[in-house]
Amino acid sequence: MLNGFTSIFNLLNARLSRRIALWVFISIVVVEALILLPSAYRRERELIQHLEDVGVASISPLLRLCGSQITAPKIHQVAQQLMLESRVEGGHVYTEEGEAIAYFGEVPELNFNHVKNSPSVRFRSRDGNRYEMSMWTEAQGKPYLVIVRLDSSQISQEIKAFIIRIFGLVILICIFVTLATLAALAPAVIAPILKLRKALIAVGESPGAFTGDLDCLALAKNRRDELGEVLIDFNRMNHQINRYFKEIQESKKELENLVAEVESARDQSEKLLLNILPYTIAQQLKQGVYPIAESFPNATVLFADLVGFTQLSTEVPAVEVVELLNKIFSIFDQLAQQYAVEKIKTIGDAYMVVGGVPQPHPDCTQAIAQMALDMQREVRQLAAETGIPLTIRIGINNGPVVAGVIGIKKFIYDLWGDTVNTASRMESHGIPGQIQVSEVTYFLLRDRFQFESRGTINVKGKGMMKTYLLLGWKDEPTAELKLTTSSSIGSVDAASGIHGP
Missing domain, CATH: 3.30.70.1230 (Nucleotide cyclase, GGDEF domain)
Structure with missing residues (x-):
């Protein structure tokens, strides 16, 4: 296993391997990001819906618990008791005509004018720590509008934790898939290409020096893909280069001998001409x-x-x-x-x-x-x-x-x-x-x-x-x-x- 990691580490030294690893990693990150963003959004909606359910469950008995006299002190008293055991931070109660009866806790930013034409209005503060909602309820046969201010700070924390967990999982998946891809491509593609490059450099620097099959051609055995055909064609090309190189060397020697003869004849003719x-x-x-x-x-x-x-x-x-x-x-x-x-x-x-x-x-x-x-x-x-x-x-x-x-x-x-x-x-x-x-x-x-x-x-x-x-x-x-x-x-x-x- 240690040898396997060493081989992968050595492969990462090659530009081709690094490029493949980078693009695989980036591709997985992009795909996971496309999945993570909707998941985080759904998770946030779920938490908000749960918060709304908690708010409705907490505020629904507010007017009923006030009894026959729905007054501001009574509402304030009952609300204080309900807020102790819930995530309600404050609220405001209006009559059907828009008259403010009472408020308790933190004053909501929403008011009657914001919700009078809408059956349900939702509002979240800029920092995400407060969430406001409106709901109509009845008490003693009369409809009342209640605007509730809820604590939503836990939602932001849970979403952050959710994103961190998913992101960590994505990183682990990316690393695993990248290494697995390299491990799969290394013997099949990357190693043959690197050896082929090494062989090309060797042939370019010393043409005619390699008379037999090069090391990279052993990888072409039992391969039926295009890369195997490339390696075989390279072997054939190398043999042709060797043959042409030998012919060129022989022609060069003949040309050098001919040039030497011509120079000797020229020198003799020069001496003869100067004697004449x-x-x-x-x-x-x-x-x-x-x-x-x-x-x-x-x-x-x-x-x-x-x-x-x-x-x-x-x-x-x-x-x-x-x-x-x-x-x-x-x-x-x-x-x-x-x-x-x-x-x-x-x-x-x-x-x-x-x-x-x-x-x-x-x-x-x-x-x-x-x-x-x-x-x-x-x-x-x-x-x-x-x-x-x-x-x-x-x-x-x-x-x-x-x-x-x-x-x-x-x-x-x-x-x-x-x-x-x-x-x-x-x-x-x-x-x-x-x-x-x-x-x-x-x-x-x-x-x-x-x-x-x-x-x-x-x-x-x-x-x-x-x-x-x-x-x-x-x-x-x-x-x-x-x-x-x-x-x-x-x-x-x-x-x-x-x-x-």
Whole structure:
């Protein structure tokens, strides 16, 4: 029994149970109130009727006991004797014509004028403690009107006691019916609903975690009502959710793998694109800017060619030729990255690089000149190490260029303009092992580098031009100058977004 009360107490902790208990309790109270009010009213009428009967029984012999002389003193005397043993508190006697003969005890509020046209009049005071009634009686063949004032205080007390008894009984009935209702609904409705709610919360918080039947579904066994069908449908829904969740998880894993593959492919394509095009140009292409063409008022263009490499390729196995060329151009690529200049392309055994394009450079002419000297030194060193007669011819020119990407296949960032053509002629008309520059480049570098005038030469397509051979620095760069140059190159590298291999 104790466990039963404990279970009911636990059920009352649920909002659903409290709501059911409240409405059952209120419903019973309302029903009992509808019954109590008429009952209290009937009980009050019964008590009043009994009081009237007592009043009639007490006052009826009043005039008869007065004898043959009905006078005020006599009435008063007899009334005093009658009042001692009754609930009569006072009264008034009138003749048929309305003449007041006598009064006794408390004076009634009713008078002859109130009752002369009515056979019977009743009146109750505001506090309910006094009740007045009128009645006609005969004495010695004459009718008299008697108005009696009665003590009705006991009626109010009895009605209050009656209401308290009934109300207490109603409360007991309400409590019993409420508990009985909860006890009946608990295993049949409330407990399954609460467990179903708990299961729904669990499935919502951890979808796919419950693979079997949930605890609440044990309640659905042997049930043939709608709630049992709901529990069964929930079980079916949970199995479907688990299946869909597993499918989603598998699809998610496949999608994650696919995304990883796509990201890996994108990274590879990004690296490949940056190996083909400058960073800023690659970004423009990805944003849909096409074709790309920009003018640059001042750029430094360098062409380099390995002298006699074509003849060498006929004498050395092809694989060795490719490996040697790859080694040389890889060194050139590292130098281009070091000096923050842009490699444009290779044409056979020729190498093209530009400074100041597509990103500005603090001193692209000096950077190209330094790279040319390093290229010359690296080729000589490689020739000494391998014993292969390698010689490089380099040409440099300064001026405006147009740069961009054109075509629809095999994109390449290229340069156009007379400056490019002149730089190519500086290389093709140069001297093997030397760096030939145009007069424009010479004027830009003459304060920092040593030159040897070559004089005026006939350049194809250009006519007679004065050219110079770059020999090296006037004075070997100090540590401070090298540090400044390295810092400038690094800042340009970071600003342009150029990344090493």
